[in-house]
Amino acid sequence: MTRFTGKTVLISGASAGIGRALALGFAAEGATVIAAARGEDALKETVRLIEAEGGRAEARTVDVADSASVAALISGIVAAHGRLDIAVNNAGVLTLGRVEELPEAEWERMFRINTTGVFHAMKHQIAAMRAGGRGGVIINMSSSVGEHIRVPGMAAYGASKAAVTALSRTAALECIGDGIRINSVSPGPHDTTMSMRPGETEADRAERMRTQLPIGRVGTLDEITGSVLWLASPAAGFAVGLDLVLDGGGSL
Helix, strand or coil: CCCCCEEEEEECCCCCHHHHHHHHHHHHHEEEEEEEECCHHHHHHHHHHHHHCCCCEEEEECCCCCHHHHHHHHHHHHHHCCCCCCCEEECCCCCCCCCCCCCHHHHHHHHHHHHHHHHHHHHHHHHHHHHHHHCEEEEEEEEEEHHCCCCCCHHHHHHHHHHHHHHHHHHHHHHHHHEEEEEEEEECCCCCCCHHCEEEEEHHHHHHHHHHCCCCCEECCHHHHHHHHHHHHHHCCCCCEEEEECCCCCCC
């Protein structure tokens, strides 16, 4: 499929996990992918994997918690490629801890990256898309934890991600008149290290998921990639302010 041929697509948090899978998925369908994150070496591996499959990609470092860093990223993309068509704001962090035990610095770090980072990203992406006059698509990675379910030990993370969902919906109303379509995705546990408890093996996680989720397993990277690519495609053109929950029935 070539749904994204000619499109310039930015993926943040593209150095591993869901972000790397999304970068590979967009590139496989013809996009020029800008893989962004803080770690340069891991980003280069993402680009290498894309190019090994015949795709087009480049690595750019960014700190989403720093508005100036994000602004430089977006202006650099537009200068090099003439456009930004699609952005997936996927960068995020998770620290476990009950409310009374979580260090304040960790609360602030999660909000700085998970929530303020999305605000910084959208602020500069929207401006670039408006200036380009072609509209665009923005997808923000939220979580089923926060807006849809509550999990002890994840109050701060859930709060930071619930804020992403609310931010995305309001921005969607503000921007759709300019042809900029904004939605969010709320994953449950997927096949990444973030879904594993401290000291847990993949076999341990599989056993836990048999009873924890109605579907009885974690989601695959192919499944979330397919859903995000659909949401970014013209086939989802009537989806505005949607929060797409991908959690195997965990929030039902």
